[in-house]
Amino acid sequence: MDRIRGMQDIFPNESDKWLFVEGVMRNCAETLGFGYVRVPIMEFTDLFCRSVGDLSDIVQKEMYTFEDKGGRSVTLRPEFTAGVLRAFLNISKDTVLPAKFMCFGPCFRYEKPQSGRYREFFQFDAEIFGGNSVAADAELIFLAKSIFKELGIFDLDLQINAVGCPECRAGYRDILFSYFEANADNFCDICSERLVKNPLRIFDCKNKICKKICEDAPHTIEHVCPNCKKDFEQFKLYLNVADVKYSVNSRMVRGLDYYTKLVFEFVTRVQGSDLTVCGGGRYDGLSEKFGAPNFSATGFGIGVERVISVMESLNFKFPIFNKRDLFVVSVDDFSTEAVKLVIKLRAGGISADFDLVGRNVKSQMRFADKMGYNFTIVLGPEEILNNKVEARRMSDGAIFTLNLDENSVDSFYEILNHGGL
Numbered sequence: 421m422d423r424i425r426g427m428q429d430i431f432p433n434e435s436d437k438w439l440f441v442e443g444v445m446r447n448c449a450e451t452l453g454f455g456y457v458r459v460p461i462m463e464f465t466d467l468f469c470r471s472v473g474d475l476s477d478i479v480q481k482e483m484y485t486f487e488d489k490g491g492r493s494v495t496l497r498p499e500f501t502a503g504v505l506r507a508f509l510n511i512s513k514d515t516v517l518p519a520k521f522m523c524f525g526p527c528f529r530y531e532k533p534q535s536g537r538y539r540e541f542f543q544f545d546a547e548i549f550g551g552n553s554v555a556a557d558a559e560l561i562f563l564a565k566s567i568f569k570e571l572g573i574f575d576l577d578l579q580i581n582a583v584g585c586p587e588c589r590a591g592y593r594d595i596l597f598s599y600f601e602a603n604a605d606n607f608c609d610i611c612s613e614r615l616v617k618n619p620l621r622i623f624d625c626k627n628k629i630c631k632k633i634c635e636d637a638p639h640t641i642e643h644v645c646p647n648c649k650k651d652f653e654q655f656k657l658y659l660n661v662a663d664v665k666y667s668v669n670s671r672m673v674r675g676l677d678y679y680t681k682l683v684f685e686f687v688t689r690v691q692g693s694d695l696t697v698c699g700g701g702r703y704d705g706l707s708e709k710f711g712a713p714n715f716s717a718t719g720f721g722i723g724v725e726r727v728i729s730v731m732e733s734l735n736f737k738f739p740i741f742n743k744r745d746l747f748v749v750s751v752d753d754f755s756t757e758a759v760k761l762v763i764k765l766r767a768g769g770i771s772a773d774f775d776l777v778g779r780n781v782k783s784q785m786r787f788a789d790k791m792g793y794n795f796t797i798v799l800g801p802e803e804i805l806n807n808k809v810e811a812r813r814m815s816d817g818a819i820f821t822l823n824l825d826e827n828s829v830d831s832f833y834e835i836l837n838h839g840g841l
């Protein structure tokens with residue numbers, strides 16, 4: 421049967437990378453006091469219309485939306501923020517603020533699949549609710565930094581920008597609108613629409629002519645209000661004391677409508693081209709669109725597929741979780757003896773396996789070799805009679821003798837430690 425386009429199957433060996441990356445992200449977040457939350461994969465469609473924005477590409481073209489059997493319009497989450505915020509608002513009354521949350525899982529967007537981009541993709545997500553000060557935004561940067569450090573990604577450019585608050589955004593929008601309006605005839609179709617609805621989004625356009633027009637557009641930071649300026653300076657101070665390097669990118673507005681005040685991205689370079697590996701920002705006021713009181717909120721997402729591909733390009737040494745210490749090869753009628761030994765070794769924490777197919781000794785050995793077991797033990801009448809087995813190291817054929825008594829687990833540990841790998 422065919423797999424749905426843009427979805428992936430991830431098998432052992434490959435999945436070890438995922439488990440490792442996920443583990444690093446979770447550990448780093450726990451160290452910084454973030455609590456793990458799980459939210460549904462599916463939400464009411466309205467949630468994303470209200471948050472991501474009716475006019476965004478995501479809502480207009482990319483969502484997996486359908487009616488459930490009760491006739492309600494539901495959508496597979498295209499991103500985490502809206503769902504996590506909705507979940508938080510349901511418990512906000514009983515929650516000590518600020519609340520630091522992290523989550524991990526698949527998101528879905530109906531985009532054109534291309535190399536490294538899937539319709540089901542995995543995200544790590546961190547959000548802070550009720551953190552009024554830009555210290556909360558700095559905290560997110562510290563988390564992202566610590567994750568990338570553990571993942572061996574050091575060539576990172578942190579780009580930050582002030583995009584204005586409700587007080588000043590309208591003013592900046594007008595200035596921008598006047599500038600863009602003078603160039604209206606030259607925009608692509610999408611940007612002509614953006615000009616009317618949200619001129620800030622024109623900065624996201626990849627069209628050459630639109631990009632050219634953007635080059636001379638007024639800079640956000642020069643037109644935001646004194647409060648936004650002050651916050652931006654304070655944010656930079658936090659980064660400075662933590663020795664975090666950054667650059668101000670006044671063209672970065674990020675694709676989602678809900679961002680206010682501060683946005684940021686981590687960009688790395690792979691084979692000469694820039695790749696954004698983490699993006700986020702502040703979205704104070706979004707809770708009001710859900711009919712809730714205003715909570716300050718800030719967060720980021722990291723795309724796991726992209727991070728893994730960057731790590732692969734850097735030849736990162738991923739640890740192997742599927743360790744396969746030992747295969748017990750059984751002779752003819754001795755398969756139950758093999759099971760007995762395997763269970764004993766497993767109870768001692770050794771990754772031991774036995775034949776599940778009823779194969780002969782030769783093909784069991786071939787199987788063990790193919791699967792990459794570190795050791796094999798052949799168990800037959802002679803071994804049982806003498807209460808003694810030989811563990812054969814597969815890499816070089818070295819033999820270690822082992823007594824089949826109460827201490828066999830300990831002695832096998834010895835062999836693994838001194839003779840294995």
Ligand SMILES: [Zn+2]
Binds near residue numbers: 584645647648
């Ligand atoms: Zn402002």
Ligand SMILES: [Zn+2]
Binds near residue numbers: 610
């Ligand atoms: Zn355009």
